[in-house]
Amino acid sequence: MAAELIYAYRIMRLPLLDAGGSEIGKVADIVTVAGRPGQPPRVVGFVATSQRRRIFVHSARIAEMNVDGVRLRSWDIDLNPFKKRPGETLIGEQIIDHPLPDHEYVSDVGLEEAHDSRSRWWNVSKVRVAKRSVLRRRPSYRLVDWRDVVQLFAGSSAMAAEAARLRDMHPSDVAHIVRAMPLTQRRQLAASMDDERLADVLEELPEKEQLRLIEGLDLERIVGVLDEMEYDDLADLLGEMPQHQREAVLEAMDEEEVEVLTRLLSYEEGTAGGMMTPEIIILGPTDTVAHALAEIRDPDWTPSIAGQVFITQPPFKAPTGRFLGVVFMQRLLREQPSTELRHCLARDVPTVRPDIIDRAVFEEFASYDMMAIAVVDEAHHLLGAVSVDDVVDRMLGSGWRLRHRRQDGAVAELQGVADAPAGDAP
Incomplete structure (x- = not known):
């Protein structure tokens, strides 16, 4: 039996509710990313207005959607302003009313709920297409499969879509996924992440793998990412860099940051100074x-x-x-x-x-x-x-991340992003 369709146009008029059912905002748009080959586009979250801000609510935080509203699993909410990332497509802003050949346009998008033993999510299943005619007062409609209009949800690139899919996963889990990829794909994914997200992932990787991951980035991008890292993790990474690279990075950084990092780098590894962070309250x-x-x-x-x-x-x-x-x-x-x-x-x-x-x-x-x-x-x-x-x-010990594997299927699910050339593993 086919799952019931939930139409985007209707969702984008629902209240956003906390776990107790109290209204804390309004749903304004739906954020999707392209599916992997042969799979439908996937909803990664919702844009909502709350306290006069446009915020992002990850789909994993949604307990249910019905005629009463979109209800969260918990009471807390991230009020950081929503910023659309590469690989993401907004249904309301970019898809609905989008023109199609033969004088047709998109009038709505049908979502279908999916789930496994661990989680639930929503996929794009159908697209309602409208066509105006000079002979009719009202447009005619037809429902098409997502495959017929897949180009609408293509995003900028496969890796940008992958980075968007990983948007709100814990950095430790993302690090496991990254480490399961061939090196070329790792670097492509790193290039598609924003600075803050990439910094979070780097902090969950051993220093030698951090260096491999950022090797293909230019100096300006590297400095931007390192600026987002915690001082103690950044000092450890700088300590592993070749001297010429470390000097170039430090020269490009802010003088105040360089002073802090130089002090941290002066402490021996295996001491309190080598472990400490100056970023405290x-x-x-x-x-x-x-x-x-x-x-x-x-x-x-x-x-x-x-x-x-x-x-x-x-x-x-x-x-x-x-x-x-x-x-x-x-x-x-x-x-x-x-x-x-x-x-x-x-x-x-x-x-x-x-x-x-x-x-x-x-x-x-x-x-x-x-x-x-x-x-x-x-x-x-x-x-x-x-x-x-x-x-x-x-x-x-330094090798614990190499030994640690979560048995939740996440790595296996995301390993097949793309086929890598032979011999590309690190």
Whole structure:
């Protein structure tokens, strides 16, 4: 029995609902990418208007679509402005009313729900075509298969479509998919990703594979991608680069960034300094709980870094003034917003020196159950912090990503993007 068609024109007038059914916006458009050879175009998400912004909602976050609206699986929503990416096609903006031969045009697009044991999604199944005639007051309609108008959903390239399909997958999962591809395809996919997304994926790959992946990019693009990486991961990558390439990259980067990276590169591998990041939340003792919570809410912070605020004397950029202690997020949630942070301070927290060996850092984490430990110099100035995720990475060893495989079929599903020339594997 054929699945019921859901028409795009109707969806693009529905409210966007949170998990409880409350309206939080309106669906404005539907984002599709070209299917792989022989497969229909696929819906990757929806454009919605919420709080006067056009935002993107990934299809994996949709619990159901019906006459009441498009309902999310959860209450949270990403309010970053929607930006159309290469390989994506907007049904409302680009497909509906698109002219076709013989004075026909697209009047609507029929979507069909599909699912497997792990997820559900929507494919483009049919396209409703209209034709105006001087002899009739109303246009005539016919329903055609997606294969008859596949060129409408072709996008810019196969790899651009693939990058769009991977838009909101976790970077770790994308890294596994990338590593399963021949080298030529990896580089094509990297070229199709935006800088921020490629940076996220690079951080999930061993440094030698990072270098292979960016090898075909020009210097300007490389610098753009590296600017999006976390400082500790970027320092590790720069440490693996040939000297001439490292010098060229550093020369093209911002002076302030170069200063931070040069300091990180000065620490020996296998030390706290070699693991730490200077990108942490640093405030002063007279800042308020409300200020600290506002900083923690920034979605760019990882959970391990957002778990605490480091308190120092000015200046508040590493290397800071004297380190005073830490305020943990749980304490912040128990205090009045106007309370100054000096009244919430945990002073008896462990700190480590940048030259301490990684084994000693592991023992500090095990002893004190910390999410991040401050790294301080001899004068007790804060230099940065080692986070628990970096400790786990170091404890597992550099080859753990090569050994790790998720058994969810994602790699197998995406391996056949295109046929690679023989002998192209890394």
